[in-house]
Amino acid sequence: MTTYDLSQSLDAEGTTYPGDPAVSVTPHATHESDGYRVTELALGSHSGTHVDAPSHLLPDGRNLDEVGLSTFAFDAVRIDCTDHGAREPIGRDAVAAAPTDADLLVVRTGWSEHWGTNRYLDHPYLSSDAAVWLAEQGFHVGVDTPNVDPTPRQEPTTERTDEPEGFPAHRALLGSDCLLVENLRNLGAPPDRFELCAYPLPIPDADGAPARAVARVDEP
Template sequence: MFRDCSRPIETGMPTYPGDPDVTLAPDATHEEDGYATSELRTGTHAGTHVDAPKHTVPGGEAIDERAVERFAFDARLVDPRPLGPREAIAPDALPEPSDLDDDVDLLVLRTGWESHWGTDRYRDHPYLTAAAAERCRAAGVGVGLDAFGPDSTPTASGDIGSSVTAGDADSAAPTDDEPDGTPAHDVLLGDSLPIVENLCGLDGLPERFRLYAFPLRLRAADGSPVRAVAEWE
């Protein structure tokens, strides 16, 4: 079986605070030109995407420097719920390295936050502690999430894109112990482990599946949107 686990790329879609807005608009039309083309403007971390080490590691590997087979993952689904807004995911919420099959190279965390896509609440997703990221590093596995990323996302005034839903626009305040910067990114990308962000459609997936997340071949880029597809028997 196959399931598309990626967000549609569309004008006004949610983006990480401060990232470029996404627009997808007609360029040529059948009526005026006899054919159709479109113009896409996007950041490299829009929608469902993969991070390259270059994203947070100075001098790190770029997305086009990674062999294409490294974007076909043997994934294990992890469900640490229930989780509250901006709650830290500690190491004990993840499998022990000794409990992982040798072929697992990606833990896909189902936080439940995909249900908040398009609202300010999506910024308040749970996040990995640096210690949890270190457990992943020790196991040699990357991370996929149904959220902006493995680190906490800053609060920001205004909308995330143009699709914020009225009535769910208040963002929770950061907790006192919430870390600054990108410690989970730094641990994972510093060891060239993959990060796949803004996944969706995780409900109903089996514990073990194959996840394909092939990036665009962007020269020297720090990440790329992907079409993330889960496959299982």
Template sequence: MAACDRLNRAAVRPPVVFRDLSRPIETGMPTYPGDPDVTLAPDATHEADGYATSELRTGTHAGTHVDAPRHTLPDGEALDDRAVGRFAFDARLVDLRALKPREAIGPDALPEPSDLDPGVDLLVLRTGWASHWGDDRYRDHPYLTAAAAERCRAAGVGVGLDTFGPDPTPAADSLEHPADEPDGTPAHDALLSDSLPIVENLRGLDGLPDRFRLYAFPLRLRDADGSPVRAVAEWED
């Protein structure tokens, strides 16, 4: 009877869906202004060596990646100071696709801390800017105000974004910053000072449920300020 009960429970369990939210790592991919270029090229080949290996050159913040507090805070912890379980998140999707280029995201655009379900530790902000990946307009993404970052900090939640990051990105030569745009990295600093996660350059956010699990495991780099990740969403269909 017990075996039958286990089989019946397994039969009615909803199927689990996985979706890759990561940018492919490839030569010439977009990088944050001033960051190292990415190259991925053959090193050994089957024809010449009997096996294949490749050489990868990249910065620690290329593509879809996580930031460590050390990224903007000199005394912040490095990625390898964190237990691996801290890169598995209970995420809530926040739809911000109505925002304009370089528009500030204020605290009122985010859930009140009291409205967050228990266990949520990451707000995934869907701005729609993933569709501009590969052109200069990707730099013109909306950004978090210091007050919005403080709301996240008060709620104990980090952020995932389909943009270069939570702070403004320098504009291309043909574009201008609004006069009231903040300098520096105030949103990064507010979040990272409490060791809250920041996951950047996500993709594939359309069609996600409001709640899901997000896995963003970094490479095990010694004393790293950030690392590319394979970001994967999981939910029950």
């Protein structure tokens, strides 16, 4: 069994969605002062590599603690969308090329290399048609970006006028009870088919939670 770490580091240097709580990792107790070490963490439920629950956008959607634990060990298939540029939609044709016998579709854009920079917010995103097709197939979705929809920029540079408003991809997928795993990294390391384990922290009534995402591959 070979494993690949697909998780972003959960620290203050990473990117957070605009308006979300910042991540803070600070000493609470130290060996020198207290004889032991404890670290204080402050973060949002969608910090770092994380899983979105349907309740993230839907008032009547399921929370993460209502999802069976075995669900988070996904049979994943990857598609390569590294040819898509900044703020470019990923269309239905791109995602429909994937085999439909998997649990989760992983969309590799390569955008994780911009983690910790403003450029990370200019990622490609799923078109509404692509998200609807994925929802119809019952796919959970994983991305190496902060969002399956376009992420708003605080300081716009080159504006696109054709970006959808709101969260249509989120609504199509979460509305079909599909889970989202966002802020993945290292998606070029495993093969096209692998087991993606992304177990979220056991936060009660969670609309989302950070997760340690790991690819597992049975090697001959």
